[in-house]
Amino acid sequence: MKAEGRQVPAAEKYQRILDAAVEVIAENGYFNSPVSAIAAKAGVADGTVYLYFKSKDEVLRTAIDTTFARFYGRVEEEFKTITGPKEQLEFIAQVHLESHENRSVAILMQTEMRQSAKFISEFSHHHLVKYISVVREVVRRGQKMGIFRSDVSDGVVAHCLFGAIDELLSSAVFTGRAYDAKATAAQVIDVLLNGIRSGEKHV
Amino acid sequence: MKAEGRQVPAAEKYQRILDAAVEVIAENGYFNSPVSAIAAKAGVADGTVYLYFKSKDEVLRTAIDTTFARFYGRVEEEFKTITGPKEQLEFIAQVHLESHENRSVAILMQTEMRQSAKFISEFSHHHLVKYISVVREVVRRGQKMGIFRSDVSDGVVAHCLFGAIDELLSSAVFTGRAYDAKATAAQVIDVLLNGIRSGEKHV
Amino acid sequence: MKAEGRQVPAAEKYQRILDAAVEVIAENGYFNSPVSAIAAKAGVADGTVYLYFKSKDEVLRTAIDTTFARFYGRVEEEFKTITGPKEQLEFIAQVHLESHENRSVAILMQTEMRQSAKFISEFSHHHLVKYISVVREVVRRGQKMGIFRSDVSDGVVAHCLFGAIDELLSSAVFTGRAYDAKATAAQVIDVLLNGIRSGEKHV
Amino acid sequence: MKAEGRQVPAAEKYQRILDAAVEVIAENGYFNSPVSAIAAKAGVADGTVYLYFKSKDEVLRTAIDTTFARFYGRVEEEFKTITGPKEQLEFIAQVHLESHENRSVAILMQTEMRQSAKFISEFSHHHLVKYISVVREVVRRGQKMGIFRSDVSDGVVAHCLFGAIDELLSSAVFTGRAYDAKATAAQVIDVLLNGIRSGEKHV
DNA sequence: TATGAATGAGCCTTCATTCAT
DNA sequence: GATGAATGAAGGCTCATTCAT
Numbered sequence: 001m002k003a004e005g006r007q008v009p010a011a012e013k014y015q016r017i018l019d020a021a022v023e024v025i026a027e028n029g030y031f032n033s034p035v036s037a038i039a040a041k042a043g044v045a046d047g048t049v050y051l052y053f054k055s056k057d058e059v060l061r062t063a064i065d066t067t068f069a070r071f072y073g074r075v076e077e078e079f080k081t082i083t084g085p086k087e088q089l090e091f092i093a094q095v096h097l098e099s100h101e102n103r104s105v106a107i108l109m110q111t112e113m114r115q116s117a118k119f120i121s122e123f124s125h126h127h128l129v130k131y132i133s134v135v136r137e138v139v140r141r142g143q144k145m146g147i148f149r150s151d152v153s154d155g156v157v158a159h160c161l162f163g164a165i166d167e168l169l170s171s172a173v174f175t176g177r178a179y180d181a182k183a184t185a186a187q188v189i190d191v192l193l194n195g196i197r198s199g200e201k202h203v
Numbered sequence: 204m205k206a207e208g209r210q211v212p213a214a215e216k217y218q219r220i221l222d223a224a225v226e227v228i229a230e231n232g233y234f235n236s237p238v239s240a241i242a243a244k245a246g247v248a249d250g251t252v253y254l255y256f257k258s259k260d261e262v263l264r265t266a267i268d269t270t271f272a273r274f275y276g277r278v279e280e281e282f283k284t285i286t287g288p289k290e291q292l293e294f295i296a297q298v299h300l301e302s303h304e305n306r307s308v309a310i311l312m313q314t315e316m317r318q319s320a321k322f323i324s325e326f327s328h329h330h331l332v333k334y335i336s337v338v339r340e341v342v343r344r345g346q347k348m349g350i351f352r353s354d355v356s357d358g359v360v361a362h363c364l365f366g367a368i369d370e371l372l373s374s375a376v377f378t379g380r381a382y383d384a385k386a387t388a389a390q391v392i393d394v395l396l397n398g399i400r401s402g403e404k405h406v
Numbered sequence: 407m408k409a410e411g412r413q414v415p416a417a418e419k420y421q422r423i424l425d426a427a428v429e430v431i432a433e434n435g436y437f438n439s440p441v442s443a444i445a446a447k448a449g450v451a452d453g454t455v456y457l458y459f460k461s462k463d464e465v466l467r468t469a470i471d472t473t474f475a476r477f478y479g480r481v482e483e484e485f486k487t488i489t490g491p492k493e494q495l496e497f498i499a500q501v502h503l504e505s506h507e508n509r510s511v512a513i514l515m516q517t518e519m520r521q522s523a524k525f526i527s528e529f530s531h532h533h534l535v536k537y538i539s540v541v542r543e544v545v546r547r548g549q550k551m552g553i554f555r556s557d558v559s560d561g562v563v564a565h566c567l568f569g570a571i572d573e574l575l576s577s578a579v580f581t582g583r584a585y586d587a588k589a590t591a592a593q594v595i596d597v598l599l600n601g602i603r604s605g606e607k608h609v
Numbered sequence: 610m611k612a613e614g615r616q617v618p619a620a621e622k623y624q625r626i627l628d629a630a631v632e633v634i635a636e637n638g639y640f641n642s643p644v645s646a647i648a649a650k651a652g653v654a655d656g657t658v659y660l661y662f663k664s665k666d667e668v669l670r671t672a673i674d675t676t677f678a679r680f681y682g683r684v685e686e687e688f689k690t691i692t693g694p695k696e697q698l699e700f701i702a703q704v705h706l707e708s709h710e711n712r713s714v715a716i717l718m719q720t721e722m723r724q725s726a727k728f729i730s731e732f733s734h735h736h737l738v739k740y741i742s743v744v745r746e747v748v749r750r751g752q753k754m755g756i757f758r759s760d761v762s763d764g765v766v767a768h769c770l771f772g773a774i775d776e777l778l779s780s781a782v783f784t785g786r787a788y789d790a791k792a793t794a795a796q797v798i799d800v801l802l803n804g805i806r807s808g809e810k811h812v
Numbered sequence: 813t814a815t816g817a818a819t820g821a822g823c824c825t826t827c828a829t830t831c832a833t
Numbered sequence: 834g835a836t837g838a839a840t841g842a843a844g845g846c847t848c849a850t851t852c853a854t
């Protein structure tokens with residue numbers, strides 16, 4: 001960004017600050033994370049943070065934006081080769097669940113994104129909306145193809161899927177439990193597709 | 204200041220502070236809600252808040268505790284008459300979804316409960332764990348009774364249900380959408396029980 | 407203002423802060439006067455300043471406003487009994503020159519009122535304009551009465567008078583010289599009225 | 610960065626920084642003018658400023674010194690040919706009033722020169738003292754020659770003249786009014802020499 | 813010389829909490 | 834119990850100055 005081809009590229013410092021912010025905020029929450037703590041963890045002076053970010057807010061926003069960008073990047077990329085609705089849902093679930101691998105990032109997404117502080121809630125809701133709309137589209141395609149029931153709202157289904165995965169992720173993150181993202185994704189999709197009612201339907 | 208008639212009973216002041224806190228915090232977030240604002244909305248002096256609560260934190264904690272207590276109260280009460288696993292799940296979903304009726308409380312639960320990692324893991328998560336465990340029990344009973352499939356983890360199912368409902372609620376709260384709690388609960392349970400896979404094609 | 411009839415009336419603290427501010431700012435300039443220094447000199451905590459003033463800016467503005475209000479108060483009062491244009495100019499000059507009696511206030515008026523910092527310059531210019539307009543009116547009356555020459559601009563005369571007095575005051579303040587306000591005022595008015603050209607005119 | 614042709618001669622850069630400082634400071638005030646803003650307007654790097662000036666303070670001091678030097682240069686030069694006291698006063702007034710032609714410089718002189726008491730007493734006042742002493746000398750010569758009244762203090766007269774002109778200048782600068790320096794100077798000197806008392810009535 | 817990234821001291825302001833009344 | 838004035842610690846942010854290149 002402000003990077004010149006110096007010995008230590010500025011971009012590296014930018015990333016260091018971002019990483020430090022994620023860690024510190026994940027640990028203490030946004031409002032309990034002084035810029036000084038972030039700077040210290042990043043190994044830079046307090047003022048340096050402001051060479052790379054306009055404000056403390058912007059650091060948080062950037063961290064969240066980046067995470068979502070990465071998420072959507074992976075999804076878009078893979079959707080070129082995975083085209084079946086069921087497989088696509090499975091892939092989304094899997095990538096979503098994989099985000100627990102970086103615990104700090106995962107915590108950040110589970111907590112700070114849901115602040116009610118206006119600036120955050122309005123901005124992060126926007127990301128959620130996009131996520132949901134991606135899932136809805138997949139669901140609708142599945143309905144048109146006759147793979148999914150058409151008598152349930154695609155919106156409800158999308159929220160159910162997102163909520164289910166997110167809750168699993170959240171729970172795992174906060175209890176420290178580990179899991180196999182792919183396998184868990186498969187379970188969730190199994191429940192979503194087939195339901196938990198025993199008997200007739202699964203002969 | 205606003206000395207109305209005789210002295211207001213203490214208990215009422217306690218509740219007024221709590222209600223004011225919920226509203227103010229829902230609007231601005233915990234860290235952007237000065238005690239003075241809460242006191243003002245409650246119609247008491249700043250110092251009075253400290254006669255009823257040890258700290259600002261405690262006000263928030265109490266609000267959340269109270270909400271959960273009410274929730275579990277309703278559930279326990281009803282479970283005396285509703286005994287079918289499916290019906291119980293439906294009832295939990297419905298009560299959970301009904302909490303959007305008090306918008307401030309709903310916002311509070313969707314946001315401030317998800318504070319920093321520390322706050323969550325040390326306090327809020329405890330409530331979620333209880334919620335999940337209640338659902339798990341119902342699921343297990345259903346599995347033993349042969350109503351629910353036994354080849355899916357009750358934990359996964361519980362998280363799926365909680366997450367799905369919570370996400371629907373959350374989305375409705377932030378978009379301001381209204382819905383029929385009972386009908387929506389039925390839909391969610393339908394999806395959960397029967398899945399979205401189209402019957403004809405996959406018999 | 408926010409004063410209650412307490413033991414130490416709040417109004418007293420308000421004044422103490424204002425006085426301390428005037429002294430500290432006169433000594434070091436507005437931008438070299440931390441609020442902490444003002445608070446310390448007033449014998450209150452830093453935060454207390456903000457119970458009485460919205461901002462550091464407001465302290466300065468209030469000090470200047472108050473000084474001018476006092477000035478205009480005295481002038482208006484006296485103009486009820488002093489009605490001759492010459493005598494009125496002499497009185498204005500005298501009151502203006504007397505302001506050196508409180509050295510800190512005088513310094514403040516000579517320095518901070520002329521900041522180019524936007525917020526100050528726009529606000530203080532307003533005071534100057536009023537001063538000038540008062541003098542102009544007196545001059546115009548004198549001209550209509552035939553006491554003053556009508557072939558010189560009242561505006562120029564007013565600025566000359568204000569500037570002359572202000573400069574004398576300023577010089578005295580910064581060199582620490584003392585003077586007799588009434589006598590000096592008389593001299594200035596003498597020069598203004600009669601000029602310094604020797605001879606014919608003063609037979 | 611903006612490496613234009615060969616290296617720019619150092620002296621030119623020095624002047625560019627000085628000019629930029631005057632403009633920026635005139636616009637925002639000394640304390641609201643970051644060195645970075647001055648450097649930017651001068652088209653040099655922040656650090657470069659410190660190759661030409663020891664500190665930000667020195668830039669301001671130098672700008673003021675330079676302006677006064679230019680002023681005294683013109684006065685001294687012209688005093689070789691203009692020798693009549695009245696004409697000399699008129700010339701000083703005129704040159705002083707002409708300084709409004711460069712608005713930024715004029716603002717700087719009207720505002721930043723009147724910084725804190727310290728700044729004034731230790732630096733700026735020195736310039737004013739010299740100005741006043743030049744005028745006093747002229748007045749004294751006029752008194753000795755019998756052109757000016759001897760019963761008024763030369764100091765008072767000098768301050769009156771300086772103050773009057775300075776106030777006219779100041780007012781014009783801040784209201785954005787333009788005027789003819791020579792004609793205005795003549796008016797001021799007319800008032801100073803002849804006074805405003807109406808001739809007919811007071812012979 | 814020139815650069816501009818980096819530093820870190822310092823300041824305005826907020827606000828949870830206390831306590832004299 | 835109730836009040837609200839007072840406190841003072843803490844934090845976000847700015848910016849003069851330095852220094853490695």
